[in-house]
Amino acid sequence: MRRVTTLILLAASASALRAAGTVRVVTKDPTGLAVPDAVAYVVALDAPVPVQPPAEPVAITQHDQMFDPYVTPVVVGTSVVFPNRDNVQHHVYSVSPAKKFEIPLYKGESTAAIVFDHPGPVTLGCNIHDWMVAYVFVLSTPYFAKTGADGAADITGLPPGRYRLEVWHPRLAGKVGRELTIAESGDTTQVVSVTLRPDRRIRRAPDGGSSDYK
Amino acid sequence: MLRSKGRILAPLVVFLAPAVAVAGGPYLSATTSATWQDNVTNAPSGDGIRSSFDLDAGGAATWIHTVDFSTLLVTSLSADAEVCTSYSGLDCVALGPQLCLRHKLGLGALAPNLYAGLAGQWVGFNDPERGKFEGDLIFGYSQRASDSVQFLLDGKLGSYDARDVVFSGNFASLVASVNLDLDETWRLRVIGGWRVGDLVANYTAQQSPYGWEPIDSDAFNLPGAWHYVRTFNEPFVAWRVSERTWSYGAAISPAIGRHSSLTLQFEHFTSVGLDRYDNNVVSLSFTRQF
Numbered sequence A: 001m002r003r004v005t006t007l008i009l010l011a012a013s014a015s016a017l018r019a020a021g022t023v024r025v026v027t028k029d030p031t032g033l034a035v036p037d038a039v040a041y042v043v044a045l046d047a048p049v050p051v052q053p054p055a056e057p058v059a060i061t062q063h064d065q066m067f068d069p070y071v072t073p074v075v076v077g078t079s080v081v082f083p084n085r086d087n088v089q090h091h092v093y094s095v096s097p098a099k100k101f102e103i104p105l106y107k108g109e110s111t112a113a114i115v116f117d118h119p120g121p122v123t124l125g126c127n128i129h130d131w132m133v134a135y136v137f138v139l140s141t142p143y144f145a146k147t148g149a150d151g152a153a154d155i156t157g158l159p160p161g162r163y164r165l166e167v168w169h170p171r172l173a174g175k176v177g178r179e180l181t182i183a184e185s186g187d188t189t190q191v192v193s194v195t196l197r198p199d200r201r202i203r204r205a206p207d208g209g210s211s212d213y214k
Numbered sequence B: 001m002l003r004s005k006g007r008i009l010a011p012l013v014v015f016l017a018p019a020v021a022v023a024g025g026p027y028l029s030a031t032t033s034a035t036w037q038d039n040v041t042n043a044p045s046g047d048g049i050r051s052s053f054d055l056d057a058g059g060a061a062t063w064i065h066t067v068d069f070s071t072l073l074v075t076s077l078s079a080d081a082e083v084c085t086s087y088s089g090l091d092c093v094a095l096g097p098q099l100c101l102r103h104k105l106g107l108g109a110l111a112p113n114l115y116a117g118l119a120g121q122w123v124g125f126n127d128p129e130r131g132k133f134e135g136d137l138i139f140g141y142s143q144r145a146s147d148s149v150q151f152l153l154d155g156k157l158g159s160y161d162a163r164d165v166v167f168s169g170n171f172a173s174l175v176a177s178v179n180l181d182l183d184e185t186w187r188l189r190v191i192g193g194w195r196v197g198d199l200v201a202n203y204t205a206q207q208s209p210y211g212w213e214p215i216d217s218d219a220f221n222l223p224g225a226w227h228y229v230r231t232f233n234e235p236f237v238a239w240r241v242s243e244r245t246w247s248y249g250a251a252i253s254p255a256i257g258r259h260s261s262l263t264l265q266f267e268h269f270t271s272v273g274l275d276r277y278d279n280n281v282v283s284l285s286f287t288r289q290f
Helices: A002-019 B002-022 B217-221
Strands: A021-028 A039-044 A061-063 A066-068 A071-075 A078-081 A090-096 A099-106 A114-116 A120-126 A133-139 A144-146 A152-158 A161-168 A176-182 A188-193 B024-037 B052-068 B071-084 B092-104 B113-125 B132-144 B149-162 B169-181 B186-208 B211-214 B226-229 B236-256 B260-272 B276-289
Touching: A021 A039, A021 A161, A021 A176, A039 A071, A039 A133, A039 A152, A066 A133, A071 A078, A071 A144, A099 A114, A099 B052, A161 A188, A176 A188, B092 B132, B169 B236, B186 B260, B211 B217, B211 B226, B211 B236, B236 B276
Parallel strands: A021 A188, A071 A133
Antiparallel strands: A021 A152, A039 A144, A039 A161, A061 A066, A078 A114, A090 A099, A090 A120, A120 A133, A144 A152, A161 A176, B024 B052, B024 B276, B052 B071, B071 B092, B092 B113, B113 B132, B132 B149, B149 B169, B169 B186, B186 B211, B186 B236, B226 B236, B236 B260, B260 B276
């Protein structure tokens, strides 16, 4: 009896695995160049899918007076730590509506994890080093992926059904989205054209010159 | 004299010692520059104007201490050496501490910054009578209007004490500048400045039965202390004058990687009062943060 039950469970699992589809999202700008650091995600339209934040906190490191990674997608409720690997102190903050916080000047491990409990984009900065910037994109869907240098991202584990595909990027000009249906068999590739605003960041290099008159 | 110099620097040392002990750092930076100025003598128009070319190298170590969420206590120690290729008497070394409170009014790159502090400096010249101790009250304000535009205002109230009354004095200055970043590499800067206080002006001299005197007969009308100097390889008299100085200038500064920059800067200074002195200064500097 136990063997039969096991076989049934194995068969069900295999069926579920076959049913889990993958959406490969390929992002390109209007000139056809790949767009890295974009967050591609799908939202189930048939029924909401609960999200489960990871047990371990996600780390956004400060190294060489830069945040790494530049874009971090997380689900609602995820804890994020900000270890400082520099030999200078940083003052990490956000004034974004989705998460306002600040961690006063520190080196080494950050004192506490920050829980990102509302969906939306969160811009991170250092109140000492104005050029430091990074983004946390907080999602209320478990189906997401970040594009790599080739502009591609694979969203895996999608049960059959109707979804809305959206793409977010820190410099995205306008909203990008479309509906798609995941069938029981086969994966799909979605090529998404995104228009980005110019990449303007605060200059990091030091000031030179002086105007001391004696 | 030494006692008065000690009075200038002692409070700085007292403040610096405990701050440095608990702060993060040192964060190091170095600057080297080449400067040409067309009126190093600070002479009125006429035959007293001499130009010079200077080479300069210096460094600074900075410590940062957190006072509260938005306030930093920044202490630094800087050292600088300058070679004047035209007049060796102007070769100098400088060493000085600085203690500064910096406060940011809010979070974010666009929040305004305020600072106020004390700076002290000892400057030793090859021409020993020019050696001096200087104490300054410094203050300023800066704010970004966007990621690419930043306004800065730097003020200074200073007093310097040399071994000679001609080379001692007081001043107040304000420098306003606007940084415009064309992209992450190229920065343009526009500068405007105002200064009021003592200057040293130099007039060509001739020997009379009464000693060395300025050739310019109008110079006799200048009030203040003056005496003969050997700094410029020919007879000059140095005068302590009180003037108002206006300046304007511009700079272009390409970043070299993330930690360095090159800056080509031009400034014109016009000092007016009992006499008028014009000076054009062009400098090329390289700054590196470690």
